[in-house]
Amino acid sequence: MKNVDVVFHLAAMKHVTACEYNPFEAIKTNIIGLQNLIEVSIENNIERFIFTSTDKAATPCNTMGVTKLMGEKLVTTANYYKGNVRTIFYSVRFGNVLGSRGSLIPLIEQQIINNRPITITHSEMTRYIMGAKTAINLILNTLEIAQGGEVFVLKMHAIKIIDLIEVLVEYFAKKHNKNIEKIIINEVGMFVGEKLYEELFSIEESERTYEMKGMHLIFPQLTEVSRKIDMD
Template sequence: MNNNQKSILITGGTGSLGKALTQHILKTKPNINRLIIFSRDEQKQFQMAQEFPTSKYPQIRYFIGDIRDYERLKRALKGIDYVIHAAAMKHVPIAEYNPMECVKTNILGAENLINACLETEVERVVALSTDKAAAPVNLYGATKLASDKLFVAANNITGWNPIKFSVVRYGNVMGSNGSVIPFFLKKRKEGVLPITDPTMTRFNISLQGGVDMVMHALEHAWGGEIFVPKIPSYRITDVAKAIGPDCEHPVIGIRPGEKIHEEMITMADSFYTYDLGKGYTILPATHKWKLEEYIDHFQATKVPIGFRYNSGENIEWETVESLRVLIRKYVDPKFEVK
């Protein structure tokens, strides 16, 4: 990426990942031309502008806008080279209760963004996915699967346009808004940490790990890939022990639309999945580039037919102690077990 000439737009830029990306981009690419934070929440933009003021970072612009609004998107994308798509409705129970709102943002918003990028001079688009998009059992996961399909297929309609669309899929981001660790840290003051199911597992990635995945895809994608990192899992019971070992841990049952284990690569995906060393990539069924050249370039190895990447069958696990170290490093530097 040429630091002096590129402009980047982040949809949903005021979220946990958006802010982490902003910090990373400003630190590693200080001469970037423009960095646009595109989101619909004026209060979050106001708060983010205190942290990243335009007086200190003149390359930043804050755009109020909704990905449901095609015309506003198109205007915001003028002069933009790279797009990171992080905007989404992501809370599972809220999506179950308000299904069409989730569809409008996560699916129709994705279509708007694709069309707006094709109509402007955007060169690369990386869309964020979720482990819930693999074999989805809830509406949020289903909308993100549809979104993934739209971004992968967008490479088929680019025509003369050299734009590349790709997707990054990973698990729970440690410490992100609405995730279990901040919830438990808050609840431990009450002495009760509710467990949905004692056998429940989740993939775990740090905010910086998520940022690194996005930046890798932005710079190395050939178009149409779904990138999946190799990351550890944790047991929900270990999270509870790490945060509140002396708390009560009542089992309350899983919420509507939840799984016991999450999956990032299904058995059906195994036909198109390759091991790249630090992660996997699910390749599109149709692509503009030659598969042999891709395999040679990335030294990719085909996974066995029937392979799946499941949080309950992972080979790498966080422990109670490693979770405490990560919480201090990424979530709360003052965290300690009382």
């Protein structure tokens, strides 16, 4: 960590089902690993520390969401734990990042290539979706405005997963020269730990959430952070 100015902490156990079946490992990676990095960042007087969280941290019902919420709390608290060190710690919440490893797009493509049925857990399920470039821009746009302890959340619209799947099926069927009429979509039931609908922030958080251009800003609960950010 010598000669480092900014830390972007993206490492995590991010899959809900994997965390449900391996909570010990989820805690080691998502909480203890994060705490270790926070302490090293303080020791080395890092300028800024950005933690990438998830919308699953809002009113969590699964291990992954709980560990990410705990991660946000660790990051916020680090601003008061650090003493006179300059480091600014804050979090950004992502939705589902399209095209990331293990996400829906590569899964659907592989199912189509291998002539397998397309699987969906629940036809009414919705998710907040964002692209990789949007995720990067969210991080970059917060670098200069964060004061410490905040959680920044991209403004996103929830979409029905079945609608996204139907678009992907049409696209990949053409790309790989498959007969779309023969592609079957099977509803397999929700996986352990899954929520039917995600939230961007909880009811409690909404009382200290402010709207900005392109994003929401959740101020920390522990103490009032100096509100120097231009809300326009």
